[in-house]
Amino acid sequence: MPISNAEREYIVGGVVDDLRNDGRGRLDYRQITIDLGVVPQSSGSARVRLGIIPGETTDVIVAVKADIGTPPKDNPTHGRIQCAVELSAIADVDYMGRGGETLGVELARALERSLTGQTTGGMGSLADAVAGERGADARVSKHGPGAALDMSTLGIQKGKTCWLLQCDGVVLTSDGSVLDALSIATKCALADAKIPKVTAVAGPDADDPAELELDDDPAACSKLDVSGVPLIVTCVGVGKFIL
Amino acid sequence: MTIPREDGRSAEQMRPIFVKTGVISQAAGSAYVELDKTKVMCGVYGPRQGGPGIDKVEFDRGRLDVDVKLATFATSGPRGKVAQGDAEREFSSIVHRALSGAVMTETFPKTTVDVFATVLEANGSELCATIAAASAALCEAGVAMRDLVSACTGGGADGPNALLLDPARGEEAAAEAGVTLAYMCRLGEASQVVATGTWDGESLDDAVQLAASGCARVDAALREALRSSVPA
Numbered sequence: 042m043p044i045s046n047a048e049r050e051y052i053v054g055g056v057v058d059d060l061r062n063d064g065r066g067r068l069d070y071r072q073i074t075i076d077l078g079v080v081p082q083s084s085g086s087a088r089v090r091l092g093i094i095p096g097e098t099t100d101v102i103v104a105v106k107a108d109i110g111t112p113p114k115d116n117p118t119h120g121r122i123q124c125a126v127e128l129s130a131i132a133d134v135d136y137m138g139r140g141g142e143t144l145g146v147e148l149a150r151a152l153e154r155s156l157t158g159q160t161t162g163g164m165g166s167l168a169d170a171v172a173g174e175r176g177a178d179a180r181v182s183k184h185g186p187g188a189a190l191d192m193s194t195l196g197i198q199k200g201k202t203c204w205l206l207q208c209d210g211v212v213l214t215s216d217g218s219v220l221d222a223l224s225i226a227t228k229c230a231l232a233d234a235k236i237p238k239v240t241a242v243a244g245p246d247a248d249d250p251a252e253l254e255l256d257d258d259p260a261a262c263s264k265l266d267v268s269g270v271p272l273i274v275t276c277v278g279v280g281k282f283i284l
Numbered sequence: 285m286t287i288p289r290e291d292g293r294s295a296e297q298m299r300p301i302f303v304k305t306g307v308i309s310q311a312a313g314s315a316y317v318e319l320d321k322t323k324v325m326c327g328v329y330g331p332r333q334g335g336p337g338i339d340k341v342e343f344d345r346g347r348l349d350v351d352v353k354l355a356t357f358a359t360s361g362p363r364g365k366v367a368q369g370d371a372e373r374e375f376s377s378i379v380h381r382a383l384s385g386a387v388m389t390e391t392f393p394k395t396t397v398d399v400f401a402t403v404l405e406a407n408g409s410e411l412c413a414t415i416a417a418a419s420a421a422l423c424e425a426g427v428a429m430r431d432l433v434s435a436c437t438g439g440g441a442d443g444p445n446a447l448l449l450d451p452a453r454g455e456e457a458a459a460e461a462g463v464t465l466a467y468m469c470r471l472g473e474a475s476q477v478v479a480t481g482t483w484d485g486e487s488l489d490d491a492v493q494l495a496a497s498g499c500a501r502v503d504a505a506l507r508e509a510l511r512s513s514v515p516a
Binding site for chain 1: 354373374
């Protein structure tokens, strides 16, 4: 967003005096508003708004859908998690079409890394990152130590089926700290998510693939333990100060 | 504390680095970098007419575009995908951020400088090799830069005691934590720090210092190659 030199001086001068444009101090966070269950057709969802001044809020929605997928080869009893972020053209007309794709990819991968704790190869190895993309399902990360969710609770049949959690975020308005809002919304959506109870029923023959029966009863759904899901905080440096 | 490494290096030893510029004749600038068995080729085109969206950039600055692709034959496993995936796009953004700290975009307003890199062989530290190649290529292309950007990775396995400089592919996979530093050696400024895994303040400091020493070596190699490419 282009700003004039006068505006820049105003902002920088304000930061020196511990007073930002919206009246906050340097270390104050904006007011956070969270609504759960905003997308009823998903397994879990949350809408997070940062700030209350109209026109200067960051508004995101994250919806979690639980699908049946195949477990990772190195952890056949674990489930999987994937993230995708879409920057809606509502936020900025530049995001129309493919404009917001690069930023969306970056945000999605940052979220995915925070959830899966993937540290293999760090960021230096492109080959490992690309290999991680090509799992049994497309775009699945390896689950390293310190993973946010206990993936072992999401396995269904060892080596054959598991729960695949797809967290999809949509950025409605963007006024800074988008990654923060997305991480809060992801944590809340996962907390809100209801995973149906599924049982594998063996077919009549021993060779038949087992059928999966989903229990329709909402009371039989299980919830995820999100106590380990991290939150992301963004800081910037202006002159000598950190906001 | 020296731990024997696979290739016989000490913990603070970098792999041999080879830099050659002027490898792509039609590019404004180009460079080929080998970090032991990791090979990256980079070509710089521009400043030239901006692509779509150039008028959305600030009027007094140019645009730096970075595009990195992993060659389909780069790894020893199955053949890679031809189309650029999300990982490569994110990788390109990281390289872009590392270079943005140095490239003086105000010297080519309303135009674009394109940096294209292909990782020909991937054996660890592709990020470092790509940033080094891009720096050398940009310099050869005559794009104004505040300093050359070098990058190096420090990896930690078995806790902070085992800091390894410039991890190879196997060491990277086994590392619990890593930090990649993109550093402008003469200016003494870091343009980017990417850290993964769990670090406490002190060990992160140590790792960054270690990476900075690696960057100094990369910087020396880049300067040597650029100097020798200038006709006497």
